[in-house]
Amino acid sequence: MNRSLPFRTWVVIVVTLAVVTAAGIWFLSRPTPPPSPQLGTPMLSLAALDGPARTRPLFFDRAALPWIKAHWSEWDKAYGGTGITPEELVAEFDLSLQAPHIWRAQDRKWRFGAVLLTGDPLAYRPLLDYLRAAPDWTLKRLDPTSYLFVREDAASGHGWATASDLRGLLTAFAGLPVAEQIMARVQIAHRLLFLEEIVPAQDLLDEAFKLAPKSKEIWTEQAVVYSMANRWDDAAKAAERALHRAPDFRPAQMALANAYYALGRFEQALDLTRVLYATPPGDAETYLLHAKVTHAAHAYQEEAEVLGTLITLLQGRSQPVGYWQIFRGQALSATGENLLAQEQFRNALKDETLRSSDREFAKKALERINSREEVPLDFAPAAQ
Numbered sequence: 001m002n003r004s005l006p007f008r009t010w011v012v013i014v015v016t017l018a019v020v021t022a023a024g025i026w027f028l029s030r031p032t033p034p035p036s037p038q039l040g041t042p043m044l045s046l047a048a049l050d051g052p053a054r055t056r057p058l059f060f061d062r063a064a065l066p067w068i069k070a071h072w073s074e075w076d077k078a079y080g081g082t083g084i085t086p087e088e089l090v091a092e093f094d095l096s097l098q099a100p101h102i103w104r105a106q107d108r109k110w111r112f113g114a115v116l117l118t119g120d121p122l123a124y125r126p127l128l129d130y131l132r133a134a135p136d137w138t139l140k141r142l143d144p145t146s147y148l149f150v151r152e153d154a155a156s157g158h159g160w161a162t163a164s165d166l167r168g169l170l171t172a173f174a175g176l177p178v179a180e181q182i183m184a185r186v187q188i189a190h191r192l193l194f195l196e197e198i199v200p201a202q203d204l205l206d207e208a209f210k211l212a213p214k215s216k217e218i219w220t221e222q223a224v225v226y227s228m229a230n231r232w233d234d235a236a237k238a239a240e241r242a243l244h245r246a247p248d249f250r251p252a253q254m255a256l257a258n259a260y261y262a263l264g265r266f267e268q269a270l271d272l273t274r275v276l277y278a279t280p281p282g283d284a285e286t287y288l289l290h291a292k293v294t295h296a297a298h299a300y301q302e303e304a305e306v307l308g309t310l311i312t313l314l315q316g317r318s319q320p321v322g323y324w325q326i327f328r329g330q331a332l333s334a335t336g337e338n339l340l341a342q343e344q345f346r347n348a349l350k351d352e353t354l355r356s357s358d359r360e361f362a363k364k365a366l367e368r369i370n371s372r373e374e375v376p377l378d379f380a381p382a383a384q
Contacts, residue, residue, distance in 0.1 A: 038143075038176070039173065039180050042118050042148075043067075045116065053151065054114075057112050058116060060086075061123065063118040065090050068090075094317055099320055099353040114151070115150075117149075128147065136151060144187035162195075162197050186217050189208075192204070205225065216242040216243075219239070219241045219242035220255050223239040223256075227258065232262040232263045233259075250276065253276055257272040258289060261296060266297040270299065273290040273294070277306060287313065295331070325347050326345065326365070329362070330375060332344060341369060342369055
């Protein structure tokens with residue numbers, strides 16, 4: 001059997017992670033000393049809350065926890081004085097970032113007035129996409145750190161309109177140092193790309209280029225724009241320009257590896273992701289990038305290893321891992337380690353967040369192993 005994975009299997013990951021090429025810019029290259037509050041906290045988004053949205057419980061993710069803790073006296077009463085702590089809430093909320101149906105159950109419990117998604121959008125991409133499409137929720141505001149959604153019946157005025165609201169948002173940074181004005185544009189552009197707002201994101205990058213034409217951050221984000229337009233040669237060149245300025249700049253290394261992967265230059269991509277995987281800090285995006293590259297390069301043993309690392313990391317965050325256990329089961333089966341593969345498939349079936357199509361694949365994979373048949377490497381579930 002041909003053990004190479006059909007391109008369509010990983011293409012959903014490429015699409016999902018089209019913006020992974022610059023993921024981590026905010027976390028890995030934030031200015032020092034710490035940026036101004038407008039740039040480093042969700043204060044601008046939360047300032048847009050008014051009316052019922054401010055008096056109801058707020059859903060927030062772990063990246064927003066420091067800010068929420070500092071202002072807990074304001075939000076505590078929205079939870080009815082139950083004595084629940086923000087740490088307890090975020091532990092509960094962590095479960096739903098990758099599983100919108102769990103978030104819906106939490107919404108029925110708490111009846112949120114607003115949802116604040118802060119930090120790296122890849123950590124909550126499924127919930128972000130779900131809220132964008134939900135008829136009863138609207139995007140009220142975004143800023144360099146966050147997206148803010150409000151329930152329709154709690155909204156006052158209109159939702160976020162990029163054409164009219166973006167210029168007003170940028171005025172909040174007008175008095176800041178030039179370096180922070182540049183970073184504000186890069187970070188806002190990054191968030192707009194997750195909304196598929198490519199044109200205004202490019203406009204912001206063009207403005208940033210005028211202020212810092214050699215910036216490694218801007219060139220890395222430019223690689224994102226090119227990747228979303230499937231201009232992979234241009235994406236590679238943009239990432240290379242960033243690395244020319246800073247050879248060890250991790251987001252640009254990820255950008256270049258992602259471009260090489262899309263161009264079918266798997267061995268070159270693998271050279272990069274092996275270094276990224278072995279170099280701290282370890283993070284889910286790096287592990288996933290290395291996993292898809294090792295798979296494309298038929299390095300299934302390495303794939304199984306990195307997926308194991310990814311699963312451990314996500315379990316430590318109390319996030320669902322069944323999806324990735326299925327991929328790891330495939331990789332283990334490809335190396336002939338069927339007992340370990342069976343264990344992965346069985347564990348995946350315990351994940352209540354697993355989609356029915358994914359669950360069916362895991363069941364059939366177990367049946368094939370029990371029948372001493374090879375597990376086909378064609379697991380192609382919906383994008384995560």
